Structures are given as structure tokens and as C-alpha cells.
Amino acid sequence: MKKFASILLAIFLGFIAGRLAANNRQSEVPHTLLFRVVSPDGSVESYLFGTHHAFSKSFFDTLKNAKEKLMAADIVITESDPAPGHTANDIVNARTADTQWSKYLTKADLAFLRERLQNSPANFEKLRPEEPHAALNREYTVNTCNTRSAADPNLSIDEYIGFLAKQAGKRVIGLETAEEQLELIRKDIEGMPPKAHKKRLSRLIELIKSGGDAQSCQATSMYREMAFDYRLTEPCRNSLMLTERNARWLEKIVGDLQSSSCFVAVGLSHLQFECGLISQLRERGFVVTPEETH
Numbered sequence: 121m122k123k124f125a126s127i128l129l130a131i132f133l134g135f136i137a138g139r140l141a142a143n144n145r146q147s148e149v150p151h152t153l154l155f156r157v158v159s160p161d162g163s164v165e166s167y168l169f170g171t172h173h174a175f176s177k178s179f180f181d182t183l184k185n186a187k188e189k190l191m192a193a194d195i196v197i198t199e200s201d202p203a204p205g206h207t208a209n210d211i212v213n214a215r216t217a218d219t220q221w222s223k224y225l226t227k228a229d230l231a232f233l234r235e236r237l238q239n240s241p242a243n244f245e246k247l248r249p250e251e252p253h254a255a256l257n258r259e260y261t262v263n264t265c266n267t268r269s270a271a272d273p274n275l276s277i278d279e280y281i282g283f284l285a286k287q288a289g290k291r292v293i294g295l296e297t298a299e300e301q302l303e304l305i306r307k308d309i310e311g312m313p314p315k316a317h318k319k320r321l322s323r324l325i326e327l328i329k330s331g332g333d334a335q336s337c338q339a340t341s342m343y344r345e346m347a348f349d350y351r352l353t354e355p356c357r358n359s360l361m362l363t364e365r366n367a368r369w370l371e372k373i374v375g376d377l378q379s380s381s382c383f384v385a386v387g388l389s390h391l392q393f394e395c396g397l398i399s400q401l402r403e404r405g406f407v408v409t410p411e412e413t414h
Contacts, residue, residue: 151347152413153169153183153346154167154169155167155169155398156407157382157384158408159378160405164380164381165381166383167190167193167382167384168386168398169189169383169384170386171388172277172340172387173258173277174265174267176275177280178272179267179344180277185412193285193382195293195381196281196282197382198295199294199385200294200296201292202294206297206298208301208302211302212242212251213242213243219247223318224314225318236256237255250305253321253324260324260328260336261336264333264334264337265340277385278386278387281383285383293372295368295372295373296365304360350393350396351393352392352393354394355394356394356395356396357393362393362395362396363395367400370404374404384397
């Protein structure tokens with residue numbers, strides 16, 4: 121938990137943990153995370169890659185074709201690339217109000233969280249209740265579902281992709297700022313009463329203490345095996361987190377996709393459904409086709 125900002129944003133980015141679903145319609149199940157994107161005039165080739173933020177280096181390195189396409193791109197586009205001084209830690213620590221944790225946690229749960237986050241650079245007193253829940257949820261998924269090897273750095277797959285791009289001297293573009301992402305987290309649970317926060321935090325803490333439940337690893341297993349349905353003809357069910365964000369992102373990336381070779385890495389759910397980048401790019405005349413990852 122030493123890099124709280126990384127943990128918090130990674131569980132948020134993509135918003136996919138519980139949104140993958142299996143389906144047997146072969147035409148919509150390409151068993152890949154990678155899609156080739158050709159501009160309407162046929163002159164520029166780019167790629168879309170769907171991420172799952174509980175995974176990291178050890179998984180991405182097995183996807184040889186995806187890594188090759190990343191290294192061949194001129195521009196790498198990720199959900200977030202926080203500027204110095206504008207990380208989640210900076211934003212949290214700049215808040216003036218402290219959270220009254222007695223409203224959201226029992227004494228035992230508060231003691232557990234304080235100990236768990238004691239080495240975090242983020243000021244615990246200034247966190248909002250949804251933020252430690254997001255961080256713990258991702259930590260639980262990583263540990264219970266074995267999505268990383270012991271040698272993996274403390275980076276999500278998105279952050280690792282950004283790291284590789286910068287190491288290779290590529291231009292990296294973030295689609296959202298850390299400020300915008302934290303505000304979206306807040307809006308997504310806006311109106312949730314303190315009792316509801318207390319209940320879900322307590323439930324998650326108890327799950328962590330008990331060692332976890334293998335059933336909660338269904339989404340990560342499906343991602344690892346690429347056994348999910350993109351459901352491109354189905355409407356999105358979350359306007360705030362998917363439909364509206366995808367529309368904003370599309371406006372930001374269309375120009376680059378028409379002029380430069382890009383590698384776009386976003387949460388898998390942002391490629392799915394009618395509002396997803398695959399369907400929306402096709403509507404704009406781009407040719408989007410599945411590509412083998414290995």
C-alpha cells in the first residue's frame with residue numbers, strides 16, 4: 121500500500137472488475153485484447169488494447185504481438201498520465217477538510233485501515249470513504265486472484281504500458297487528469313449514505329481478513345483466458361463511467377488516429393458495447409478488426 125495513488129487510480133481506470141460477462145456468440149468473441157484500427161482513408165494503422173488493472177508486467181510480457189505493436193507506435197494513449205504535482209496523492213493531501221471516519225467505520229475497521237495505510241504518502245485523514253474502498257478492492261483482487269508474479273513492479277498494466285512507452289522515448293498522452301478521475305469516483309457514489317459506506321467497507325475488510333473467496337476471481341480468470349463477449353450491439357449501462365467518458369475520449373483520439381500510428385490502452389469495458397471505442401470508431405469510418413495477441 122506504499123503507492124496509494126497508483127492503487128487508487130488503477131482500480132478506477134477502466135471500471136471493469138465486475139463488468140465482464142461470458143457469452144457463446146462466436147462472432148462477438150474474438151478471444152483477443154488487441155484490435156487493429158485503420159483510418160477511414162486507409163493510410164494510418166493503429167491499435168486498441170483492452171486492459172484489466174489488476175494485471176501487470178508478467179501478463180503483458182506474454183502478449184508478444186501486443187508488445188510489438190506498442191513499441192512500433194508513434195503515440196501511446198492511456199487513460200491517465202498524471203503530471204508532477206497533480207497525482208492522486210497531491211490532490212488528497214491538498215484537501216483542507218478531514219473525514220469523520222467514525223461515521224464510516226467501526227473502531228475495529230478503522231484500526232485495520234489505519235495500519236494498512238500507515239505507509240501511504242496520502243494523508244489518511246483526508247481520504248474520502250470511496251477511496252480506501254477502491255484501493256483495498258484492487259489489493260484484494262491482486263492478492264486473491266494471483267494476477268501478478270512476485271517479480272512484478274507495483275504498476276498496473278496501464279502504468280507498465282506507459283512506462284515502456286516513455287522508456288522508448290515515445291509521446292504518451294493521458295485521456296484524463298487525476299483530478300478528473302477522483303471527481304468521477306466521487307460522482308459515481310454521490311448520495312450514498314454513511315451507513316452504506318460503512319457496510320461495504322466492513323464487508324470488504326472481513327473478506328480480506330478471511331483470505332478471500334475464489335468466486336470473486338471470475339472476472340480476472342475471464343480476462344486472462346480472453347473468454348468474454350464484447351457485446352457490441354448492446355447499449356452501455358453506465359452513462360457516467362462509460363458512455364460519457366467514451367464520447368469525450370473519442371473526441372480526443374480521433375485526430376491522432378487519422379494522422380499518427382497510435383497504441384491506445386484503456387480498460388476493456390471501454391471497448392465493449394455500443395458506446396465502446398470499437399463500435400464508435402467503426403461508425404466514424406475506421407476499420408476495426410481483431411488481432412492475435414500472441
